[in-house]
Amino acid sequence: MTEITIEMVLKRAEADAQTYGYYLTPDPNLLQGLLEGLKVNEERYGYPSCPCRLASGKFEYDRDIICPCDYRDPDVAEFGACYCRLYVSKDVFEGKKELPTVPERRPLEKQSRAYMATSTSKAETAVGQTTVTVKAAEKEIAETKPKLWYCKQCGYVVFRDEPPYICPICKAKREMFAEIKTRIDFVG
Amino acid sequence: MPFSKVSGTNNAHKVVVYALSTCVWCKMTKQFLKDSNVEFEYIDVDLCEESEKARIREELQNKSGGLSYPTTIVDDKIVIVGFRKDKLKEALGI
Ligand code: SF4
Numbered sequence: 416m417t418e419i420t421i422e423m424v425l426k427r428a429e430a431d432a433q434t435y436g437y438y439l440t441p442d443p444n445l446l447q448g449l450l451e452g453l454k455v456n457e458e459r460y461g462y463p464s465c466p467c468r469l470a471s472g473k474f475e476y477d478r479d480i481i482c483p484c485d486y487r488d489p490d491v492a493e494f495g496a497c498y499c500r501l502y503v504s505k506d507v508f509e510g511k512k513e514l515p516t517v518p519e520r521r522p523l524e525k526q527s528r529a530y531m532a533t534s535t536s537k538a539e540t541a542v543g544q545t546t547v548t549v550k551a552a553e554k555e556i557a558e559t560k561p562k563l564w565y566c567k568q569c570g571y572v573v574f575r576d577e578p579p580y581i582c583p584i585c586k587a588k589r590e591m592f593a594e595i596k597t598r599i600d601f602v603g
Numbered sequence: 604m605p606f607s608k609v610s611g612t613n614n615a616h617k618v619v620v621y622a623l624s625t626c627v628w629c630k631m632t633k634q635f636l637k638d639s640n641v642e643f644e645y646i647d648v649d650l651c652e653e654s655e656k657a658r659i660r661e662e663l664q665n666k667s668g669g670l671s672y673p674t675t676i677v678d679d680k681i682v683i684v685g686f687r688k689d690k691l692k693e694a695l696g697i
Contacts, residue, residue, distance in 0.1 A: 448627030455625050466625040467672060469649055469656075499628075516685055519671050526670045530660040 419457050424450045428501065431483055435583060437491060438508035440500050449501045453482055467499040468521065471529040478576075479525060486520045488581035563595040609633070611642040616695055618643035621663050621674045624650050628686040629673040635688060639697050648672070 428450070432439050440446050452466025464470035465480040479485040487497040494515045495504040506512040519526075564578040565571065569585035578592030606619070618636065622629035624647040636643050648659055660670060667674045667682045675683040677694045691697075 445627060448630060452625035452627055467623070467628060469623060469670070469672070499626075516687070519669065523670065527660065530656045530670075 419454055421447075421450050421454055424453050424457070424463065428453075428482075432502060435483075435488075436505075437502040438505060440496075440503055440514070441508055441510070442514075445500065449499055465499060468526070469529040471531075473528075476525075476528040480521065484521075485580060488579065488583065488586075490517050490520060492581060492586075563597065564592045565595050567591045567593055606644040606646045608644050609637060609642065611637070611640040613640045613695065613697060614642035616641075617678050618695070619676045620645035621659070621667075621672060621676075622647050623672045626672050632673045632675060632686045632691075635686070635691065639695070641695055641697065 425446075428439055431437075440449070449466055453463045456466060456470060457463040460470055460472050460477070462474065462477070463482045464477045465482055465484050468480050470477045470480065483502065484497070487502055490497045491502055491504055494517045495507045495512050496502065496515050496517055498517045498519060498521075500514055500517065503514070504512070507514055561575050564573050564575070566582040566585060566587055568587040568591050569582060571582055571584040572595070573579060578589050578594075580589050581587070582591065618641060620629070620632055620636070620643055622633065622645050629647075633643075633645060646659065648656065648663075651659060663670055663674060666676055666679070667684065669684065671684050673684075673686060675691065677683070681694045683690045683694065
């Protein structure tokens with residue numbers, strides 16, 4: 416496995432910011448701290464989960480908080496920064512707007528999964544109730560299957576559990592996404 | 604993992620910080636309290652045992668109504684979510 420460096424984490428964030436028209440936080444100490452957190456998480460879990468949120472260590476549970484997380488686009492659009500304030504809008508970058516405080520948009524049920532995800536066996540020994548919750552969460556995962564979604568405004572297609580909050584291509588809202596229901600019939 | 608204690612001369616209040624070791628805003632909160640000589644306790648929840656996490660979740664959710672980091676609780680009643688210098692100063696009278 417290749418070693419993960421701060422440089423790599425920075426390059427990836429810069430490239431991503433550029434692609435989507437965002438900026439990285441202008442405060443160098445804050446930026447350094449955020450990149451270090453991402454690096455530690457990538458080393459620990461195998462993917463760069465959000466440094467400001469508790470990850471479960473299970474990919475299926477953490478998918479929505481792998482940086483850049485599902486909540487970044489709506490948060491930058493609404494507040495001018497993502498939850499951790501790694502990605503910011505142009506106005507914040509240029510100092511025309513103060514660095515905002517961004518409330519947590521991730522639903523509490525999803526946050527809760529981090530407290531019962533890894534090692535079911537250990538959780539089972541803890542409290543009876545935890546066992547039930549773990550089972551319920553696992554069932555839920557089995558039930559959420561990725562689907563094909565398309566943006567009615569620009570035609571962007573994505574394969575995931577839920578449609579994105581904002582279309583990464585044309586910035587249309589979630590409501591503009593519709594599921595593609597395909598049926599393949601083999602005749603004759 | 605138990606709570607770690609940081610001593611300080613400003614010890615009139617009971618200050619507890621729920622934090623993540625990877626979170627820069629949590630680090631800033633701890634640093635601000637240290638720089639202000641405030642006595643406090645903290646826990647890095649991501650470094651806790653799995654069995655402990657369930658317990659901490661209950662505790663944090665009961666006290667603050669959420670699961671965000673950092674959450675600072677002053678005297679078991681004032682809840683400050685995020686690194687909010689203004690609110691910390693106000694709550695601690697510093
Ligand atoms: S909140 Fe920001 S830093 Fe955290 S995962 Fe989302 S995009 Fe990345």
